[in-house]
Amino acid sequence: MPVPLHRDPQRTREAITRWLVERFPGDGTPTLGPVSSPVETGFSGETLLCDATWRNPRGRRVVRPLAIRVAPVTHRLLPESPWHRQLRLQELLAGTDVPVARMYGSEASGELLGGPFVVMERIRGRVPGDIPSYHRSGWLAELRPADRARVWHGGLELMARLHRLDAGGALDLSFLGPAGIRHQLGECLARVTFYGVRDAPVVTRAGDWLRAHLPEEPDPPRLLWGDARIGNIIYSGATPVALLDWELATLGAPESDLAWYLFADRYLSEGIGVPRLAGLPSREETVTAYSSLLGRPLRDFTFYEVYAAYRFTLFTSRVTRLMERTGITWPNGQTPYVQSAALLAEVLDDAAGRAYARPGAGLTT
Incomplete structure (x- = not known):
């Protein structure tokens, strides 16, 4: 945008x-x-x-x-x-x-x-576009399905490389602030007024669900990209050559980045009513591939999917308000916030359908 x-x-x-x-x-x-x-x-x-x-x-x-x-x-x-x-x-x-x-x-x-x-x-290469969505048009849509899969998996491989960095040893990343989902979720919950969603029913429902299902995160925190998506990667052909945009970087569990990677792609296809490009791996294929790259099964991934959808909806609410100030309007009122909030509701329903009931430690604010 x-x-x-x-x-x-x-x-x-x-x-x-x-x-x-x-x-x-x-x-x-x-x-x-x-x-x-x-x-x-x-x-x-x-x-x-x-x-x-x-x-x-x-x-x-x-x-x-x-x-x-x-x-x-x-x-x-x-x-x-x-x-x-x-x-x-x-x-x-x-x-x-x-x-x-x-x-x-x-x-x-x-x-x-x-x-x-x-x-x-300036690194020579191409970035999959947000506007119009790379699912709708652009160089990624023009690739063969097998090459689209290479683009997707290449992004996963670089993200795994990031997650393998020793965030508590050789790299002193303490300047990024407190680590872990408890702190990160707490900040989101405390700032719903800033994002303009204080009274939004689906956001309130998601916040309550996240409080009740907070996971423990037993591993040492890793460096998180924060805005992990193929639209923040420069590609040469189908090969990734650089990662972009570090403003949302933090410390926590790699599952958080992977969930954002998947949700951002889902928003740019299903969320805006565009068919997903053939060849891009499914959620299940992506989870399996990333588990292999991490060298362990993913933990509490349903929680991080809900958290990604929740956080994305906070951001699109803010973006929608900022763009409206410039006079931008949308056909039939389908703002980025309306689209992402609808998708958040689907993610919550999916979580309920998976009977995800891990109680975690809970969170009170």
């Missing part, structure tokens, strides 16, 4: 050029190509794409493809900004086997672009 932009192209190019001159003073003044924004993805942050070209003293051209991520200022999805946490995490991940974009530097003030920003290497 793209952020509505009202940037002056020339002023934006001048601001980026000034920053590059200050960042790379020995390289001289670069020539900046056209600045564009990807239209398929991204509501909570703005991304600018451009090529910067320098000429060295011998006249040789040096081209750096850039991606500039600007922190959200007017369209704030989350109650608190995770901006500095996600930059620090991306720097740490650059020293691991999890592929992320190289960071050239960041700017803390909003003087140049209206908000803090980070300048990164």
